[in-house]
Amino acid sequence: METKELILQTAVRLFNQMGTARVSTNRIAEEAGISPGNLYYHFADKAHILREIYEHMISDWDEVYRQIGAGMAPEEALRHFIEANFDLLWHYRFFSRETVALLNADPLLKARHVELSGARFEQQAQLLRKLVDSGQMRFSSAEKLTDTLVIAWIVANQYLVYLESIGHEVEEADFQKGASLVLEVFAPYLAH
DSSP states (O other): OOHHHHHHHHHHHHHHHHOSTTOOHHHHHHHHTSOHHHHHHHOSSHHHHHHHHHHHHHHHHHHHHHHHTSSOOHHHHHHHHHHHHHHHHHHTHHHHHHHHHHHHHOHHHHHHHHHHHHHHHHHHHHHHHHHHHTTSBOOSSHHHHHHHHHHHHHHHHHHHHHHHHTTOOOOHHHHHHHHHHHHHHHGGGBOO
16 A cells, blocks of 8 residues: 555544544554654645545545446436445545534635535435436425425434433444435325
8 A cells, every 4th residue: 555545544544533632643644654744745744634624535436426327317316325335434534523613614615615515415406306307206396396305414424412412322324324215205295
């Protein structure tokens, strides 16, 4: 494994375990088995590591979007998308946990995230419109479709925060339950 990728994977693991505030670049270097100087050769500071992880997240999510556009039936695409989304939310759970703080600390990351979130929301709305066009979903209005998507978005992106805020020791299996909850948000609108 290349050193840069080792640094990023180590950082994700530590951020997930401890949170970003409690993990220094020296700790990342130590856990990766490299010198701090070697880490700084690849990344100027922790903010740069976080931005690079974010770009990896985007790339991983892009792959999910490519898969749902690859000939799946719309309802199958919706299920696959939600389940794959929760797999990624688990893998990058530190970001779900700390989104607001991370964005407030880094204007570059915030600008990138705001831009990407708008595009992602529109892609998800397009998937729902395909389900409507194919007769597999029904919404009383375009506004109802958008409102339902907002609810699903909130459930997906705040699920980890909810679990941790009630003292639940979060495990990967909990994220399968989260995917089921988001599917429940859409269930009343599926045509039977």
